[in-house]
Amino acid sequence: xxxxxxxxxxxxxxxxxxxxxxxxxxxxxxxxxxxxxxxxxxxxxxxxxxxxxxxxxxxxxxxxxxxxxxxxxxxxxxxxxxxxxxxxxxxxxxxxxxxxxxxxxxxxxxxxxxxxxxxxxxxxxxxxxxxxxxxxxxxxxxxxxxxxxxxxxxxxxxxxxxxxxxxxxxxxxxxxxxxxxxxxxxxxxxxxxxxxxxxxxxxxxxxxxxxxxxxxxxxxxxxxxxxxxxxxxxxxxxxxxxxxxxxxxxxxxxxxxxxxxxxxxxxxxxxxxxxxxxxxxxxxxxxxxxxxxxxxxxxxxxxxxxxxxxxxxxxxxxxxxxxxxxxxxxxxxxxxxxxxxxxxxxxxxxxxxxxxxxxxxxxxxxxxxxxxxxxxxxxxxxxxxxxxxxxxxxxxxxxxxxxxxxxxxxxxxxxxxxxxxxxxxxxxxxxxxxxxxxxxxxxxxxxxxxxxxxxxxxxxxxxxxxxxxxxxxxxxxxxxxxxxxxxxxxxxxxxxxxxxxxxxxxxxxxxxxxxxxxxxxxxxxxxxxxxxxxxxxxxxxxxxxxxxxxxxxxxxxxxxxxxxxxxxxxxxxxxxxxxxxxxxxxxxx
Numbered sequence: 001x002x003x004x005x006x007x008x009x010x011x012x013x014x015x016x017x018x019x020x021x022x023x024x025x026x027x028x029x030x031x032x033x034x035x036x037x038x039x040x041x042x043x044x045x046x047x048x049x050x051x052x053x054x055x056x057x058x059x060x061x062x063x064x065x066x067x068x069x070x071x072x073x074x075x076x077x078x079x080x081x082x083x084x085x086x087x088x089x090x091x092x093x094x095x096x097x098x099x100x101x102x103x104x105x106x107x108x109x110x111x112x113x114x115x116x117x118x119x120x121x122x123x124x125x126x127x128x129x130x131x132x133x134x135x136x137x138x139x140x141x142x143x144x145x146x147x148x149x150x151x152x153x154x155x156x157x158x159x160x161x162x163x164x165x166x167x168x169x170x171x172x173x174x175x176x177x178x179x180x181x182x183x184x185x186x187x188x189x190x191x192x193x194x195x196x197x198x199x200x201x202x203x204x205x206x207x208x209x210x211x212x213x214x215x216x217x218x219x220x221x222x223x224x225x226x227x228x229x230x231x232x233x234x235x236x237x238x239x240x241x242x243x244x245x246x247x248x249x250x251x252x253x254x255x256x257x258x259x260x261x262x263x264x265x266x267x268x269x270x271x272x273x274x275x276x277x278x279x280x281x282x283x284x285x286x287x288x289x290x291x292x293x294x295x296x297x298x299x300x301x302x303x304x305x306x307x308x309x310x311x312x313x314x315x316x317x318x319x320x321x322x323x324x325x326x327x328x329x330x331x332x333x334x335x336x337x338x339x340x341x342x343x344x345x346x347x348x349x350x351x352x353x354x355x356x357x358x359x360x361x362x363x364x365x366x367x368x369x370x371x372x373x374x375x376x377x378x379x380x381x382x383x384x385x386x387x388x389x390x391x392x393x394x395x396x397x398x399x400x401x402x403x404x405x406x407x408x409x410x411x412x413x414x415x416x417x418x419x420x421x422x423x424x425x426x427x428x429x430x431x432x433x434x435x436x437x438x439x440x441x442x443x444x445x446x447x448x449x450x451x452x453x454x455x456x457x458x459x460x461x462x463x464x465x466x467x468x469x470x471x472x473x474x475x476x477x478x479x480x481x482x483x484x485x486x487x488x489x490x491x492x493x494x495x496x497x498x499x500x501x502x503x504x505x506x507x508x509x510x511x512x513x514x515x516x517x518x519x520x521x522x523x524x525x526x527x528x529x530x531x532x533x534x535x536x537x538x539x540x541x542x543x544x545x546x547x548x549x550x551x552x553x554x555x556x557x558x559x560x561x562x563x564x565x566x567x568x569x570x571x572x573x574x575x576x577x578x579x580x581x582x583x584x585x586x587x588x589x
């Protein structure tokens with residue numbers, strides 16, 4: 001092969017050339033008989049194009065009984081010119097030699113993309129495209145190591161073409177020798193030089209297909225995350241007495257949604273339900289089950305049931321929705337009058353509570369099996385949540401790792417939570433960073449942080465409590481009215497709100513005196529947003545609103561409360577008894 005005055009020898013080429021020159025030549029037998037008038041046999045490799053395997057005339061006549069000469073040998077790669085191979089393939093080919101990578105040859109495909117290149121010039125001068133593609137350092141490595149190197153998917157500017165192209169380039173070490181007559185017949189070549197064969201295969205279609213696939217996957221993942229987030233609360237309810245924040249981090253980079261969820265539900269009378277749950281697995285089915293469970297929790301919460309009863313109802317529903325799906329959940333209720341979290345857990349990881357002094361403890365008991373198992377009676381536990389305390393509820397994606405025990409992850413969360421100060425939003429972010437949760441984390445993570453802040457100065461003046469034990473018979477009613485009037489006057493409410501509050505307290509007390517049993521208590525509570533009036537007694541029969549006939553002398557108390565108050569409700573209290581309450585929204589200052 002001749003490149004102006006250079007030829008390339010690939011590994012083994014020189015050995016095959018020497019072997020052919022040493023091979024003895026056997027003279028062909030002269031034609032005889034009927035074949036004497038035929039043309040000489042076609043040399044190997046000279047079979048006419050389009051007629052492979054054509055039988056010579058001598059062989060055809062030999063079939064009639066004459067001597068048949070041996071068949072012609074098939075063409076070999078050694079007989080083909082390197083120009084015939086490299087010059088016609090669609091890939092880009094350039095051959096360079098020497099430490100300066102001087103050009104020995106470029107094929108027509110290379111010239112069609114980058115233009116013709118003069119032989120003998122250095123690559124840095126005449127092949128600037130290789131420098132832009134970062135191939136010159138790679139070619140230096142190939143010359144030094146004698147090993148091929150490859151770079152993938154390098155972008156080649158469009159130039160005169162309609163679009164940019166992408167090529168994978170392979171640099172292979174070869175030997176490049178001077179061509180021309182050898183001064184010594186015994187020498188096969190003159191002054192061999194180390195060279196590099198640059199081979200560029202176009203991968204534009206593959207790159208564009210991969211980009212379209214990535215764009216499609218990104219679109220599907222965006223849709224999946226949108227679905228997941230649409231099933232979560234769009235905006236958390238903000239209780240009067242607590243500061244809350246939550247975060248959700250989707251796991252992995254695929255389009256599969258998860259089943260993590262959280263919720264904050266205001267129950268009335270200053271009480272707040274806090275929920276976090278996890279449907280195991282990923283996919284639309286897990287998300288659908290999660291959405292149904294979250295909706296059911298909100299409905300059951302409106303019944304104002306104890307936490308273990310909510311989980312008992314949820315357990316039966318989970319089995320009906322999909323018995324094959326495993327779901328865990330923690331349901332907790334905060335009552336500002338008691339300063340505690342009452343909770344129940346269905347197979348979920350323990351809630352963590354941090355006291356004002358920084359001590360962190362696990363609310364690990366009681367815990368029942370996951371939802372949907374049936375046959376288990378859940379029970380409630382409680383943990384203090386005084387002013388200055390915080391709590392965190394979370395899903396297993398925050399603490400579970402494939403190479404570690406989950407208890408190690410919970411212990412790491414305890415250490416991180418002990419030092420995570422600031423608002424609930426800041427605490428959420430700090431916990432994610434401390435536990436190493438990034439965008440590539442392989443599991444969904446949900447975190448719900450609750451703080452019971454310490455109020456001072458003006459903020460403290462907006463929160464007040466007052467309570468009166470109701471003893472005796474009918475004389476308890478006027479005493480309750482007088483107590484409510486004095487408290488509301490001291491809280492400087494408007495005359496209208498003062499009168500409505502006294503009327504509500506009077507009706508609630510009268511209802512309790514008529515239908516309840518001792519012990520009885522009247523409690524008034526003021527927050528920065530509402531006035532709460534609540535009466536508790538020892539009877540567990542909940543009142544209901546009914547239509548009183550014109551001739552009825554009783555039965556109008558709850559209807560009056562429902563008419564004048566912003567909201568009202570009732571619930572059973574632990575240990576027996578009930579609480580009936582109403583709220584009045586305060587004007588915004």
